[in-house]
Amino acid sequence: MNIVVCLKQVPGTTEVKIDPQTNTLIRQGIENIINPFDTYAIEEGVRLKEKDGGKVTVITMGPSQAEAALRESISLGIDEAILLCDNAFRGADTWATAFTLSCAVKKLQQYDLIICGRQTIDGDTGQVGPELAEMLDIPFIAYVGQIEEIKDGYLRVRRMVEEGHEILETTLPAVITVAKEINVPRLPSLRGIMKSKSAKIDTWGIRELGVEESMVGLPGSSTQVIKIFFPQRVHQAEMLEGNPEKQVDTLIDRLKSAGLC
Amino acid sequence: MKLKINLDECVGCGNCTSVCPFDLVEIVKGKVKINEEGCNFCGACVESCGYYAITIEADEPVAEADESYCGVWVFAEQRRGTLKNVAYELLSRGRELADTLETELGAVCLGHNVQDAESLIAYGADKVYLADSPDLADNQEDYLTHKLVDLIREYKPEVVIAGATALGRAFFPRVAAILNTGLTADCTGLDIDTEKRLLLQTRPTFGGNIMATIICPANRPQMATVRPRVFKKNAPDDKRQGQIIKVDFKKEGIAPKTKLLDFIDDVTETVKLEDADIIISGGRGLGKPENFKLLAELAEAMGAALGSSRAAVDEGWIPYSHQVGQTGKTVCPKLYIACGISGAIQHLAGMQTSDIIVAINDDPNAPIFEVATYGIVGDLFQVVPMLIKKLKG
Numbered sequence: 126m127n128i129v130v131c132l133k134q135v136p137g138t139t140e141v142k143i144d145p146q147t148n149t150l151i152r153q154g155i156e157n158i159i160n161p162f163d164t165y166a167i168e169e170g171v172r173l174k175e176k177d178g179g180k181v182t183v184i185t186m187g188p189s190q191a192e193a194a195l196r197e198s199i200s201l202g203i204d205e206a207i208l209l210c211d212n213a214f215r216g217a218d219t220w221a222t223a224f225t226l227s228c229a230v231k232k233l234q235q236y237d238l239i240i241c242g243r244q245t246i247d248g249d250t251g252q253v254g255p256e257l258a259e260m261l262d263i264p265f266i267a268y269v270g271q272i273e274e275i276k277d278g279y280l281r282v283r284r285m286v287e288e289g290h291e292i293l294e295t296t297l298p299a300v301i302t303v304a305k306e307i308n309v310p311r312l313p314s315l316r317g318i319m320k321s322k323s324a325k326i327d328t329w330g331i332r333e334l335g336v337e338e339s340m341v342g343l344p345g346s347s348t349q350v351i352k353i354f355f356p357q358r359v360h361q362a363e364m365l366e367g368n369p370e371k372q373v374d375t376l377i378d379r380l381k382s383a384g385l386c
Numbered sequence: 387m388k389l390k391i392n393l394d395e396c397v398g399c400g401n402c403t404s405v406c407p408f409d410l411v412e413i414v415k416g417k418v419k420i421n422e423e424g425c426n427f428c429g430a431c432v433e434s435c436g437y438y439a440i441t442i443e444a445d446e447p448v449a450e451a452d453e454s455y456c457g458v459w460v461f462a463e464q465r466r467g468t469l470k471n472v473a474y475e476l477l478s479r480g481r482e483l484a485d486t487l488e489t490e491l492g493a494v495c496l497g498h499n500v501q502d503a504e505s506l507i508a509y510g511a512d513k514v515y516l517a518d519s520p521d522l523a524d525n526q527e528d529y530l531t532h533k534l535v536d537l538i539r540e541y542k543p544e545v546v547i548a549g550a551t552a553l554g555r556a557f558f559p560r561v562a563a564i565l566n567t568g569l570t571a572d573c574t575g576l577d578i579d580t581e582k583r584l585l586l587q588t589r590p591t592f593g594g595n596i597m598a599t600i601i602c603p604a605n606r607p608q609m610a611t612v613r614p615r616v617f618k619k620n621a622p623d624d625k626r627q628g629q630i631i632k633v634d635f636k637k638e639g640i641a642p643k644t645k646l647l648d649f650i651d652d653v654t655e656t657v658k659l660e661d662a663d664i665i666i667s668g669g670r671g672l673g674k675p676e677n678f679k680l681l682a683e684l685a686e687a688m689g690a691a692l693g694s695s696r697a698a699v700d701e702g703w704i705p706y707s708h709q710v711g712q713t714g715k716t717v718c719p720k721l722y723i724a725c726g727i728s729g730a731i732q733h734l735a736g737m738q739t740s741d742i743i744v745a746i747n748d749d750p751n752a753p754i755f756e757v758a759t760y761g762i763v764g765d766l767f768q769v770v771p772m773l774i775k776k777l778k779g
Contacts (some may be wrong), residue, residue, distance in 0.1 A: 128461060134710050135411065136407075136592075138407065157575070157666075163775050165457050170486055173519075188423040188424040189423065190424075207643055212423070215422075215423070215424070215425060215426065216387065216426040217426075217428050219559070219565070219569065219571075220562065220563065220567075220568060222571070223563065232408065235652060237626070243713075244713075246592075246593060247407070247592050247593075248591060249571065249589075249590070249593070249712070250570075250571035251559075251574060251594075252559040252562075252569060252571055253559075253611040253666060254559075254564065255555075255556055255557070255558075255559035255560045255563070256559045256560065256563040258560065258681060259531075259559070259560040259563035259564055260563055263643070263666070264528075264644050264659075265527070265553065265556070265560065265645035266553065267556035267645075268552060268556070275598060279645070285552070285706070286553070287552055287553040287660065287707075287708070287715070288465070288649075288651060289397070289649065289650050289651045290648055290649070290650040291649050291650075292646070292648040292649075292650070293644050293645065293646055293647065294644070294645050294647055295643055295644040295645070296643070304725075306706065307714075318471070332659040333417070336623055341388055343426075343427065346568070347566070347567050347568030347601050347604050347605040348568035348569070348570060348601065349428075349430070349600065349601050350426070350428045350429065350598050350599070350600050351573040351599050351600065351601050352429070352433075352598065353405075353407070353428050353429060353433070353596055353597070353598050353599075354596070354597050354599075355428040355595075355597065356590070356594065356595075356596075356597050361758075362745070362755050362756070362758040362759060362760060362761040363760050363761070364755075364760075364761045364762075364763065365757065365760055365761065365762050366454045369764055369765070369769050369772050370772055372412075372762045372764060372769060373769060374745065374776070376760060376762065376773070377773070377776055377777070379760055380721070380742075383720075383721075383742060385664065385720060385721050385742070386688060386777060
């Protein structure tokens with residue numbers, strides 16, 4: 126089976142704090158990481174390969190430093206890595222990103238299952254997976270928590286929805302996005318780390334993909350960011366003082382006057 | 387697009403270095419230097435500069451939008467014949483957007499035996515496009531995708547919004563991909579630029595650290611998803627006049643690519659988190675899974691639902707369906723009591739719009755107090771039992 130994993134390199138910004146003086150992000154010491162949700166996609170791809178054989182290819186679109194994320198994925202058991210890197214790809218929104226990825230997947234020709242993380246931690250959209258599926262005109266299932274069966278062009282999964290779980294079946298090739306329930310990602314092996322250092326990573330740009338500049342990057346994006354700002358928190362909690370009993374009494378008073386108890 | 391730096395104006399103050407979401411801006415020898423690789427022209431550095439040293443220039447004039455598109459549409463999500471609250475929330479905001487644009491508000495409802503479709507009019511819709519078919523009963527995503535695409539192509543609304551539910555987040559991007567138009571996920575604010583008739587879509591990004599306002603200047607429709615409980619539901623007006631337009635649904639010609647085999651209800655929830663008026667939520671401060679029983683007791687005494695932080699779910703203390711936050715549920719109850727939750731930004735993103743927030747934590751510096759209405763610094767194992775006793779007493 127040929128598995129493709131799509132990943133994104135993101136700044137580890139969830140640890141970032143806002144400097145209250147300047148109202149800006151404190152960015153010191155922030156390193157780029159593989160989007161945490163994509164690590165479940167990598168792990169699932171590697172597990173499927175270990176069980177049933179085949180090959181796992183990882184694709185990312187990003188600047189040249191995204192190569193580090195690809196090498197890390199190789200240390201985790203990925204066989205081949207492709208970097209989609211071209212000045213023309215800059216400024217892509219989810220549509221243009223999905224389109225670029227779809228061109229790369231088509232160029233691979235052989236693909237049975239495409240696995241993406243459920244969303245990134247920087248953009249948080251979760252849109253690239255479903256858009257990619259539509260551009261490839263193949264089935265899509267979001268939020269997969271467990272692959273129950275996969276063989277001979279058939280896939281059955283358990284996925285999470287608000288009210289519980291759904292069991293869905295579909296045909297391959299297909300695109301799935303995975304939730305963190307699906308597995309526990311492994312740590313890199315020593316052999317993997319050695320392999321990742323010497324692995325050859327292909328870089329594809331618009332020429333290799335055979336796409337027009339107008340279809341990718343900023344020109345290919347329908348949406349445009351016009352403003353970035355920091356959320357304002359001008360809020361002062363009323364701190365309830367005294368011993369626990371006094372605190373609870375005051376709280377009940379406040380809740381009673383709000384009609385809540 | 388091009389970044390232009392006017393070095394003569396740059397004083398090397400460094401204001402721009404910390405605002406770049408991608409860390410591409412630095413001060414070298416007293417002047418700004420921007421690594422353009424990775425730049426998505428968000429404009430944060432331009433705005434931060436008080437000396438007009440950085441500008442972004444557009445390559446070419448943006449194409450004009452097709453003006454034949456008009457009207458605001460809400461995708462009215464239903465499950466098993468019951469309309470979801472998010473449909474009414476979106477109609478309430480959609481009504482205001484449509485009024486600003488001086489246009490009609492439409493609701494699209496695709497389902498089977500949907501009860502109370504008229505209520506969509508009471509909440510603001512001028513027209514309800516209703517497709518009723520047994521094939522639509524299960525929210526089969528391929529059917530929804532293609533039917534909505536067909537309707538959009540036929541009626542040409544300029545704005546289409548849906549709830550950022552599991553369903554909305556899975557099928558709406560496919561609709562946008564087919565229509566070759568922009569889609570903005572998880573908006574927390576929708577406004578109109580009246581001059582250009584553009585939908586201003588504001589959303590949190592970087593885990594809620596940054597807000598971004600996004601437009602879709604040329605392609606139509608302008609599409610966005612909005613998390614449940616972000617907009618308040620207006621009071622329904624049963625006297626409002628509107629029109630229900632029955633639209634056909636034929637499954638022929640749409641190859642369903644996935645099939646629903648089974649549905650497993652999550653039985654751990656007695657009160658649904660999204661609909662609860664009161665939520666008692668626990669985090670790592672509980673220390674061990676058994677201590678959720680204490681919160682369950684408080685929840686029972688107050689008729690509340692039980693929530694949790696991601697930390698408690700990751701520890702395996704409580705199922706994922708209780709998780710509140712960025713990758714869990716967004717809630718907006720009348721009262722949210724956070725017990726032993728420090729208040730990571732991802733958790734705050736899911737509950738900070740609650741009417742009243744009570745935080746109980748032994749760390750006075752916990753960020754949860756920054757969003758709390760009432761704060762209790764203390765040992766939750768003393769405070770919560772006391773609260774239960776007094777409420778029952």
